[in-house]
Amino acid sequence: MKRRLMSIFVLPLLCLVASGNLSAHTLSDSYLNLSLDQQSVSGHWLIAVEDLELAIGLDGNADSAITWGEISQHRSQIREYAASRLTMASDGQPCSLEIGTLMIEQLNAGPFVHLPITGLCNGVAEVTLSYSLMFDIDSAHRGILSLRSNDETYVRVFSPDTATYEIDTELPSDAEYLWTFFIEGIWHIWIGLDHILFLLALLVAIVLVKTPGATGQQQPANVPFSTYFYDVIKVVTAFTIAHSITLILATLEVVSLxxxxxxxxxALSVAISGINILYPLFRTRAWQFAFIFGLIHGFGFAGVLGDLALPQQLLFGSLLSFNIGVEVGQIAIVLVLVPILALLGRATFSRRLALGTAGLVITVFGVLWLLERSLSLSVPVLS
Structure with a gap:
């Protein structure tokens, strides 16, 4: 009985957990760029319009379209909210920060409010920054800091667990930023729900549906892992190579979409991979499918680094560290999912019901994401 219940419920539950919610806004980042020159501070802060809508409410007429007029009407609240979520001190003394006239800037992730920042500090040898934007609303939010002083650039990432940084600007910029982007690479694939669901659907179609080399027959129970090991390796490798290629090309601005x-x-790739569970579209060519759509997924990863506008001297190291982090995060996902799917493969009763439900859930999420993203049904846009 336990195996029957596992077969019917666990796989659909995995799909629901992986897909989370229907929002296309799976990443929440802000970008804080500051320069220190003797006692002066200058720079800007980019905060997503969608995040500000969640934090203070911008959509006055509730039509799901944030206009410049609505943003302008809330400019005082936006400045007050931002100012209350960022503090800066130097040598133990608070710095005076002022936020100027806001503007709109379009990034890969969508429209952002551009907040100019100026200020004065007693000194800039030892700087402490504390950041708390969105943390009480979205624990997945990240604030990405790029601080320039004495021809050195210090890159840090604020999170709920690391909301304060102390930076000694008299010391050379160390390799901490490499670790920062390595962790960010892992984090961004773990919260990239569409990437995870795409990979999950491909693994389901390999481990549970067909025996490698078979002619379309349902996979028998207790199939050894070695029988589909190479298919799993081929799919994961193809996906890795493909998204690494476009991540590099897009970040270096060789190719842009x-x-x-x-x-x-x-989103379309998620929908098609879900349909493939229900009806064999490309089960004998899974790795080719993973490679083709992996090229597009790489552009999605690249949007994070592209929006940062990192200095040239940090670009290669950040790109390499971020990509390695993505691969490590992906390997961790595969190492968790494949054994779970293998255990599910032993529960033969009602397997068709379980697979049908899983395929349907993945397909529905993919279609809804596609409608949401292509038609902007619920994503705030500037009109």
């Missing part, structure tokens, strides 16, 4: 197109095609 519109953000809405990229996100829509990623």
């Amino acid at each position: 519109p953000g809405r197109f990229v996100e829509s095609v990623i």
Whole structure:
């Protein structure tokens, strides 16, 4: 009885957990760029319009479209909210920070409010920054800091667990930023729900549906892992190589694609991979499918680094560290999912019901994401 229940419920539950919610806004980042020159501070802060809508409410007429007029009407609240979530001190003394006239800037992730920042400090040898934007609303939010002083650039990432940084600007910029982007690479694939669901659907179609080399027959119970090991390796490797290629090309600005197109095609890949569980579309060519759509998924990963506008001297190291982090995070996902799917494969009763439910859940999420992203049904846009 336990195996029957596991077969019917666990796989659909995995899909629901992996997909989380229907929002296309799976990443929440702000970008804080500051320069220190003797006692003066200058720079800007980019905060997503969608995040500000969640934090203070911008959509006055509730039509799901944030206009410049609505942003302008809330400019005082936006400045007050931002100012209350960022503090800076130097040598133990608070710095005076002022937020100027806000503007709108379009990034890969969507529209952002551009907040100019100026200020004065007693000194800039030892700087302490504390950041708490969105942490009480979205624990997945990250604040990405790029601080320039004495021809050195210090990159840090604020999170609920690390909301304060102390930076000694008289010391050379160390390799901490490499570790920072390594962790960010892991984090961004773990919260990249569409990437996870795409990978999950491919693994389901390999481990549970067919025996490698078979001619379309249902996979028997207790199939040894070695029988589908190479298929799993081929799919994961193809996906890795593909998204690494486009991540590098897009970050270096060799190739560029519109953000809405990229996100829509990623959603389409989820929908098609879900249909493949229900009906064999490409089960004998899974690795080719993973490679083709992996190229598009790479553009999705690249949006994070592209929006940062990192200095040239940090670009290569950050790109390499971020990509390694993505791969490590992906390997961790595969190491968790494949054994679970293998255990489910032993529960033969009602397997068709379990697979049908899983395929349907993945397909529905993919289609809804596609509609949401391609038609902007619920994503705030500037009109």
